[in-house]
Amino acid sequence: MAVEGAMKCVKYLMFIFNFLFWISGIALIVVGILVQTKVNGTLHITSVAASGAPIVIIIVGVVINFVAFFGCCGAWKENYCMVTTFAVLLILIFLVEIAAAIAGYVFKDQIRGVFERSFNETMRNYNSSGNAANIDNLQKQFHCCGSAHYTDWFPPRQVPDSCCKVPATNCGRNVTATNIYQEGCVNVINTWLKNNIVIVAGVALGIALFQLLGIIFACVLMKGIRSGYEVM
Structure with missing residues (x-):
């Protein structure tokens, strides 16, 4: 059946997506630790916003790993509830990232x-x-x-x-x-931050597009599971 074959393809694509998503979560944890030790680890930062930034990055990485687990298990077991949970959590993460990007732009001059x-x-x-x-x-x-x-x-x-x-x-x-x-x-560190902000923005945009792809996969798979199609 053509639909069955298409759903099976989406299932494995979503599984691969979540594996890569899990790797991105690990990368965020590593980046958060590096930022913490690079700057905050060498100074007594008194601003909650500044000192909390790398900690937030680490927390987001951990959450991504948790979400990727739901996505992998849901796709492999064709569990509608787990796939739905994955899609909802991924949308929430996407919205939080947009809010963080806006806040970062608004408060960039205060850094x-x-x-x-x-x-x-x-x-x-x-x-x-x-x-x-x-x-x-x-x-x-x-x-x-x-x-x-x-x-x-x-x-x-x-x-x-x-x-x-x-x-x-x-x-x-x-x-x-x-x-x-x-x-x-x-001055030196401010220049260093400006030189690296383009790289950070590019990586963030890539992750955001990657997450949108995951949301699309999840919605398609949810529709297939709910319709009762065989995906194995």
């Missing part, structure tokens, strides 16, 4: 301010427990020094050794243009 305040606060408490290591790690990773400029560390006329282009003990006491990084970390 620099939040990061600058957090960095300055950490600089002021540089000698406190853990702060020195946090600042040093960030300055080494991004090849920067200070918040807006290396002179933010003055007085005295010296900078942490992590500002040196070639780190060595007490190298920060020799403040010269050839010895230390001149640009502040806020």
Whole structure:
């Protein structure tokens, strides 16, 4: 029967889709962990919105894995309830992603301010427990020094050794243009974010289109199961 063959094809396509969807969930978890350790792990971020962003990414990844499980099981067992649950959850995730994208665009100008305040606060408490290591790690990773400029560390006329282009003990006491990084970390990281936002937007658009495809597969399979067609 032609319809039976078509439904069988949709069934396996949906199963493959959910496997790839599960991989995307794992990728989001990894990205969330990397963001957490890359920036938030090196600074005392006081803004809930900023500190919670990587955690939200991780949670979304976990939810996607949960949803992919429903999709795989529903497609394999031809369970109408599970396929319906998968479609509803996928639509909800899609709507949340749209809301997050809008919120990110609206609050994008606040990110620099939040990061600058957090960095300055950490600089002021540089000698406190853990702060020195946090600042040093960030300055080494991004090849920067200070918040807006290396002179933010003055007085005295010296900078942490992590500002040196070639780190060595007490190298920060020799403040010269050839010895230390001149640009502040806020500008460097802001530029880094702008350079990577296009990649992030492209990946997000690809995931959104991928999810729409999954919703279509689920709806077609739901219709086939409800109509009583054999899909095995």
